[in-house]
Amino acid sequence: xRLFVVIIxxxxxxxxxxAIGVDKARLADPAQEARAYNIMTQLRCLVCQNExxxxxxxxxxxxxxxxxxxxVKAGKTDAEIIHFMTSRYGDWILLxxxxxxxxxxxxxxxxxxxxxxxxxxxxxxxxxxxxxxEDPLTxxxxxxxxxxxxxxxxxxxxxxxxxxx
Amino acid sequence: MxxxxxxxxxxxIGLFIALMVGLxxxxxxxxxxRINKSVPEFSxxxxxxxxxxxxxxxxxxxxxxxxxxxxxxxxxxCRIEHxxxxxxxxMSKANGIVLYGISYKDKPANSLTFLNKFGxxxxxxxxxLKGRTAINFGVTGTPExxxxxxxxxxxxxxxxxxxxQIKDMILPMIKKLQQEGKP
Numbered sequence: 165x166r167l168f169v170v171i172i173x174x175x176x177x178x179x180x181x182x183a184i185g186v187d188k189a190r191l192a193d194p195a196q197e198a199r200a201y202n203i204m205t206q207l208r209c210l211v212c213q214n215e216x217x218x219x220x221x222x223x224x225x226x227x228x229x230x231x232x233x234x235x236v237k238a239g240k241t242d243a244e245i246i247h248f249m250t251s252r253y254g255d256w257i258l259l260x261x262x263x264x265x266x267x268x269x270x271x272x273x274x275x276x277x278x279x280x281x282x283x284x285x286x287x288x289x290x291x292x293x294x295x296x297x298e299d300p301l302t303x304x305x306x307x308x309x310x311x312x313x314x315x316x317x318x319x320x321x322x323x324x325x326x327x328x329x
Numbered sequence: 330m331x332x333x334x335x336x337x338x339x340x341x342i343g344l345f346i347a348l349m350v351g352l353x354x355x356x357x358x359x360x361x362x363r364i365n366k367s368v369p370e371f372s373x374x375x376x377x378x379x380x381x382x383x384x385x386x387x388x389x390x391x392x393x394x395x396x397x398x399x400x401x402x403x404x405x406x407c408r409i410e411h412x413x414x415x416x417x418x419x420m421s422k423a424n425g426i427v428l429y430g431i432s433y434k435d436k437p438a439n440s441l442t443f444l445n446k447f448g449x450x451x452x453x454x455x456x457x458l459k460g461r462t463a464i465n466f467g468v469t470g471t472p473e474x475x476x477x478x479x480x481x482x483x484x485x486x487x488x489x490x491x492x493x494q495i496k497d498m499i500l501p502m503i504k505k506l507q508q509e510g511k512p
Contacts (some may be wrong), residue, residue, distance in 0.1 A: 256360055256362075285427075
């Protein structure tokens with residue numbers, strides 16, 4: 165049992181290791197390396213497009229990782245490093261797009277659609293209640309119904325509702 | 330009432346157009362962040378290693394419209410683009426442009442062999458061995474071409490320039506830039 169736990173633990177360790185496994189040059193300080201890694205996961209690889217540069221093996225991603233490490237080591241803040249990237253590659257390089265006038269539709273579009281859809285469903289249900297009888301029987305139909313029922317009208321009129329009124 | 334009846338159709342047409350435009354975009358064409366910005370500062374050695382091959386100074390001091398093309402001998406698309414660059418180079422005098430090259434992450438010897446074999450369309454070539462100048466330009470991969478006027482980047486072309494694009498896109502854009510500011 166103890167061996168099993170150890171194996172699981174070792175397997176879990178490899179998860180973070182293989183992401184940037186291709187890089188030989190890591191930062192000596194684990195805290196700095198962790199900070200650099202956190203920045204890398206926020207940056208989109210320009211070649212693979214749906215991966216972060218932390219995951220990508222593309223040569224441009226490797227270069228960008230080296231730049232992130234270099235700047236972390238030089239004491240730049242996260243915001244400064246992110247700005248370095250966006251000034252060259254635009255917001256496109258950010259996996260999480262920033263909230264600005266041009267991205268309002270992107271951020272709130274789904275919520276707006278949900279609200280519009282919800283409102284339409286709500287209105288539809290309110291306008292079409294199940295018990296609503298839009299066309300009551302005509303006088304002719306009533307006469308025919310009386311005939312079918314053998315001239316006897318039910319004592320309890322409730323379940324015929326509007327038909328007999 | 331009539332608007333209501335056509336609402337689903339209108340929504341469908343809207344979605345149809347949005348998807349038709351959206352899905353036919355080329356995902357490689359990333360909106361450029363460097364348009365209307367100054368050329369990044371750089372100074373790169375020449376292919377033969379004898380002094381400066383290309384620098385931001387040279388580009389800024391050019392009176393003509395400058396085209397900077399990132400290429401590499403290992404890049405297949407550059408090989409496809411190459412004959413069209415040769416064509417563009419031959420037209421450069423008549424059109425008042427100058428074509429510079431930056432060899433991207435390529436051994437100078439290999440770039441030289443490439444240019445000797447297929448012809449050299451560039452007036453000057455700089456060697457960006459580590460690809461750092463390319464990153465400062467916002468290059469996503471070779472080939473990539475920048476059109477620069479007065480040291481300001483005006484257009485970024487991602488991917489190879491094809492023969493038809495010279496006439497349909499590159500030359501008209503250059504004309505437009507040359508007409509700018511003229512009465």
